[in-house]
Amino acid sequence: MQKYTGKLAVLYQGEGDLSRFQELAERLAVPLYKTISNEISECFFLSWRDDCLKLLDKELLKKGGLVVDIEPRNGEQRSWPAPKQGPLAQALGRKIKTVVDATAGWGQDGLHIFRMGYEVLCIERSPVMVELLQDGLNRLALQDWILKLNLQVPRLINGNAIEILRALEVQPDCIYLDPMFPPKLKKTALAKKSMVVLRDLLGDDHDKDELFNVALNAAGRRVIVKSPDYAEPLGGRPNESYQGKLLRYDVYFKD
Template identity: 35%
Template sequence: MKQVEAELRVDFVEGPVAHRLRFGGGRGQDLAKAIGLRAGKTPTVIDATAGLGRDSFLLASLGAQVTLIERSEKMHALLMQGMERAEKEGGQFREIIGRMTLLKGDAKDLIPKLSGDAILIDPMHPARKKSALVKRELRQVRDIVGTDDDAADLVRVAIQHARKRVVLKWPAKADPIEGVQACTHQIRGKTTRYDVFMVG
């Protein structure tokens, strides 16, 4: 019998997000360091490619005000539902969602009108050279949002408009995006690296 694929949903209350909230290691995490969250410093963040909203939620849980941008109609609707559910949960979840603002549109058009210390860009990553099946959830996201062929343009717009830094989240072993200036420094994890472009 063919297995029916579970419907994709954005869940901030249970699963990996809740686990990371409880046991994630706070501001010592690579993403937090890349964004510039450290003792006494809490930058405002624009998440230009919101997707499932997990990075935004993590940053908001560490005290940052985060503006999420999602251009896919369907993904935006899923994010909105996820945020509403988390808000209804109350307590800590409501407080975190209170620091998140969701916008619909193309980040390249919206970023010039917004103001953020740090801009996070996590484009759909290039197809892996190894043919291991991409995680089901990621595959579902890719089916919805497609490939981000304009990632280089987005990074360039972000570099022009961020107040302090732009952070590109990218597979650890992938080549840099063509047409983008060299980054200032990198924070490398096992599977992911953060290319940090200091500006201003």
């Protein structure tokens, strides 16, 4: 279990069922606070607000907090399946049906892939991100459009994808990787708050080379790596590469 000692706590401010907060604090082995005082060393907090599990830092305490967003992105068509458009859809190609999002994080890429009609399995090793993402997936499962279309929302497995991919019984067509790369500058003004907080909480993913090699072995047809545009391709020269805004999708074929 990842250690959050001195970094993360659960915060209960009188909203909702206290036992839910206590269980969360126990699962993550972190303290539960009812107020924030100056003596508290933790700088990240998990709390349910408006029925969403939110991640807060001291700056966000009075603002909203960060949640797994289950709404379609700006400009994405609100139909299911959404049209397969844009560089991520191009990277996925035409023959793919099943995708493992092996670095699920906030679930934004995995959910985008799901909304385009692919079957998605998410893997995430950080227990705190798993709590946030599972909360988002639970909310998604209750959305009208999901219920009307009788869709199964993506399944989430908590663990290291390096081990889980090695043990997969059914080979997915595609494995999607978006590990954390060191930032180009210390704190870029352009980086999204959710990603800055994720990096502060979890640090960089130093085993991404091993993850890539395992993914290439485990995928049926292709591996896609999302990289910042300044980073070297993770698996050497890709077979195809699609440019997004400040990022690339590098595609590695299996055959």
